[in-house]
Amino acid sequence: MINVSLKILCLNCYGLKWISPNRAERIAWIGEYIIDNEYDIVCLQEIFVRKDYEYLSSRLRQQLPYCHWYTNSGLVGSSGLATFSNIPIESVHFHQFRLQGTPLKPYHGDWYARKGIGYARLCLQQQHQQPSSLIIHLFNQHLLANYGGEQYGDQYGAHRACQAYEIARYVETICSTIDSDNSILILAGDFNMLDNELGYRMICSRLGLYDCHHCSSECSCYTLDPSSKVSCPREEKIDYILIQMNKKLIDKIETIDDNGLGPSGIPFSDHKPLTIRLWLNSQTQSIANQFNWKETNLECIEELSRLLLTYLHKTYYRNINQVTLVNLSSLSLTGMSIFNHLFETRMEKAAICILFWSISCTLSLLAIRMNDSEKKAINYMLSCIQLDFSRFRTIKR
Structure with a gap:
């Protein structure tokens, strides 16, 4: 018989190298x-710095001896995800999103x-009990941020919805025996x-998940801390523990x-920590929700399909605008350099023209390549x- 309680924490640590203020001090507080x-x-x-992970893994070794830092092939070298546990970790795997901005x-x-x-697959052995x-x-995740906000609009909404769709399919594939x-x-x-957005609804409906902080009287529900004055003008709930x-x-x-x-009373992140305690008992009488998940999931993927088809149509025009902007910027810089007498000799003027137009061609090709890569991912x-x-x-x- 299983009879155990688990205390679980979820926290975005705001651990960006060279950007996050007082990073090392805040990591120590955490x-x-x-x-x-x-x-x-x-x-x-957002544990992006290896030194921060190594500090935490060393500091928490007695209490949480099992841990993993999810590295990848990106320029930063890490996805920023770190998992710690006092339950043995049997296996780990990392899935990188196809669309990343x-x-x-x-x-x-x-x-x-x-x-x-x-x-991470955790296994808690219990001797002399059945099941043993x-x-x-x-699953530990971090989706693409919304940089536009209310003023400029959510320019990565389609990318984030695709990431949520990838999450749902990935979790479903791994946990086929979750029952x-x-x-x-x-x-x-x-x-x-937010919990009313397509990506959230799609994950919950497909996997049949329950939000542990669903605006209960015991919890404020806000997970972005405006008092930190770092990246959020108001309180919003964007962090979740779903079960x-x-x-x-x-x-x-x-x-x-x-x-x-x-x-010192200073928030140790621009996000508030989420904490839950789970009581697990194999003799319980069910507190599971009874929603019609399959029908709701069908509605979500239909909405996602419409969103992606609209977004795919716009990518062609966005690509033209990006290439045009790059070339106009390069032309302007070239003209300013030549006619403002910054360079006196013909050799210098020719060299600056070659430099700016090389940069222009490189950025244009990059924009076209990224557009093609984005189209392939969306078509997939x-x-x-x-x-x-x-x-x-x-x-x-």
């Missing part, structure tokens, strides 16, 4: 916060980080979306509210959606 609150499982995002806007940074979703082990399918009596599924991370309700195992869920303040998503249409319509019948 480490002490984890120790003081005696967590069993911790999912962190654009390299033409390096100040956004997501394309260079190569974000994705990290999986508890399997936890733990077993001794396993649960936990999906935690920074979704960068698939195994009706034979999950007995109770408690949400714990915390402002996430360091010793649309082909997957067509397969899902057939499958879910068959199930619905």
Whole structure:
């Protein structure tokens, strides 16, 4: 018989190298916060610096001896995802999203980080009990940010929706045996979306997930902290801990509210920590929700299909605009350099012309290549959606 409680933390640590203020000090605060609150499982995002991960893994070794930092082939070298646990990690895997924004806007940074979703299979052995082990399918993720906001619009909305669709398919593929009596599924991370947006609804409907912080009286529900004055003008709920309700195992869920303040009263991130406590008991009588997930999921993928077809039509014109802007900028810089007498000799003027036009051609080719890559990724998503249409319509019948 399984009878155990788990305390789980999800936190975006705002650990950007050279950009995040007081990064090392805040990482140290986060480490002490984890120790003081005696967590069993911790999912962190934006741990981009190896030194920060090594510090946390060393500091938390006694309490959370099992950990993994999800590295990748991106320019940063890491997805920023880190998982810590006092339950042994049997296996790990990282899935990199196909759509990541654009390299033409390096100040956004997501394309260079190569974000994705990290999986860890945890196994808690319980001697002299049947079943003898508890399997936890733990997913830690970080989706593309919304840089436009209300003023400029969500320029990456289609990319983020595709990432959510990838997450749903990836989790579904790995956890095909999740209905077993001794396993649960936990999906935690920074979704960068509200709970009424397409991506969130698609993940929850496809996987049958329950939001542990669904605006209960015990929790403020806000996970972006405006008092930090870092990246958010108001409180929004964009971080989540979602659980698939195994009706034979999950007995109770408690949400714990915390402002996430360091010793000096300064927030240790621009996100508030999410904390839950799970009570697992194999003799429970089910608190699972009873939504018609298959029908809702069909509606979500139909909405995603319409969104991608519209977005695909716009990419052609966006590509023309990007190339035109690059060439006009290069032409303007060349003209300014020549006619403002910055360069006296013909050799210097010829050299600057070659330099600017080389940059212009390189950026133009990059824009065209990225546009082609984006189209291929979206067309792949649309082909997957067509397969899902057939499958879910068959199930619905």
